[in-house]
Amino acid sequence: MLDFDPKTLWATAQARVPSTASTFLQSIENLTRQQVPGEGNFSFILPNVELQRSVFHPDSSTDYTKTFHTQPLLQAHIRKEVLEELVRSWANVTVTSMVLKKLGRFLPANYGQGLKSSHYILGSLLLSSSVMTSNGSVSQTEIAMTFGHGNVTEEEVRAASGEARSQCVFWDHNLFQGEGGWSTQGCQTSGTDITTMCTCQHLTSFSILMSNQSIADSFWLDFLSKFGVCASILALVICLGIYYLVWQSVVKNKISYFRYMTLVNIALSLLMGNLWFLGATQLTTSHANKLCVAATFFTHFFYLAMFFWMLVQALMLFHRLVFVFHQLATASILPLMVTIGYLCPLITAAATVAVYFPKQGYIQTTACWLNAHNGAIYTFSVPILVIVLVNVLILFVVVMKLMRPSVSEGPQGEDRKALLNIFKALLILTPVFGLTWGLGVFTMTSQASELSHYLFAVLNSFQVGERLLCLAFTVHSWPKTLPDTHQNKRHCNNIRTARLGQANGPSTLTSCLSAG
Secondary structure (H helix, E strand, C coil), rough: CCCCCCCHHHHHHHHCCHHHHHHHHHHHHHHHHCCCCCCCEEECCCCCEEEEEECCCCCCCCCEEEEECCCCCCCEECCCCHCCCCCCCCCCCCEEEEEEEEEHHHHHCCCCCCCCCEEEEEECCCCEEEECCCCEECCCCEEEEECCCCCCHHHHHHHCCCCCCCCEEEEEECCCCCCCCCECCEEEEECCCEEEEECCCCEEEEEEEEEEHHHHHHHHHHHHHHHHHHHHHHHHHHHHHHHHHHHHHHHHHHHHHHHHHHHHHHHHHHHHHHHHHHHHCCCCCCCCCCHHHHHHHHHHHHHHHHHHHHHHHHHHHHHHHHHCCCCCCCCHHHHHHHHHHHHHHHHHHHHHHHCCCCCCCCCEEEEEEEECCCCCCHHHHHHHHHHHHHHHHHHHHHHHHHCCCCHCCCCCCHHHHHHHHHHHHHHHHHHHHHHHHHHHHHCCCCCCHHHHHHHHHHHHHHHHHHHHHHHHHHHHHHHHCCCCCCCCHHHHHHHHHHHHCCCCCCCHHHHHHHHH
């Protein structure tokens, strides 16, 4: 059992008695506790086991630190203050740490309280420690351990993505009717992307469990997310189609032109972002996969562009209401709109890939999306947060301007109506997109709970439902604008086009496209 491959031996034994490995582990732990304190230190290394022992006397003034140069690396540590207290009570103390390199894989997959999911793999080796005194073994004392992650690839280390969540555990022989199972009781977990530090208040066999299935791997969550994206794509295609059909009817002046130009680009950016996002879910996640990198880049770019066009819309409203006598010239304002709407997010997305891709830290290890653990995700979340805050401030200024009587000296007629519609659009888009995508950014981090993932999926679907409901209402209102008499087809089409610009059609359509 100490120096040969036990795989073939355990296959038959586990088939007959699943708890065989747990029983064997308990026997080994009992053997280490039978040691009588000696005068010297010793250690040995065998293919399946490594052991190190240290003896502490009343004149000892050091801590207990043992490093096992295994793959992965392990370390056990007991503070000097803890040892001094033990020595004062028992004179001589022997501390033994033993690494079991292959036994852990044969333990039953039993998980006790504190481990909500059963989707785990053993993330490191087994480390068993014991403290012996002249009066017997000590079971309750503080020990700190560092476990290297045995299931992290070199690429994952370089990427520092940290999607795998580690949990310090020990093997509790009393769980599951004596069959044994993993428990987290009495242990605290901390660490980095490649190591986990465990601080426990008792002595037994410890290891770490790595989450083998993330929240995003849930079938229903995946289904709900993809369904919401597909529904959004369909709604946006319909919305853009309606914009195309009624463009001549609703664009009556420069302000309405700028307004619908921003709305079209918001819808177009969201549509393209959703298409790239949906395509990215079908790709193999790797920095070597150029399609995955491209999907991450374009998803990042188009989603940012959507928010930058919202900023353009807000700035245009702010300019028109605050600088009343400064007219907007189409030739000068269009290049500025395109610069803010597309060039700014393009520069941001390009800079992100230029900085993080050479470090192999651009994308996550589980999805073709920005790495959430090394700063790449902030190039998406920070601009969104800033834009939402700016839009909220502009909305506040606009409300104050509209409440002032002097506003009557400003834009009148169709211009004023168009500005009010821009205000209504911003009033809807800013909180809806801001709240939804703020939550969406949070779900991209490893700290996100399962509830936050489902809330984001539901809110995203709610946005789609709002668009579809609004579009359906618009289509329902169109027949009211059509003539009742039967005329030839061409004449009917001409009347339909003309009357779409009248009261019922534009009013409903304006509200719809503002909300969409």
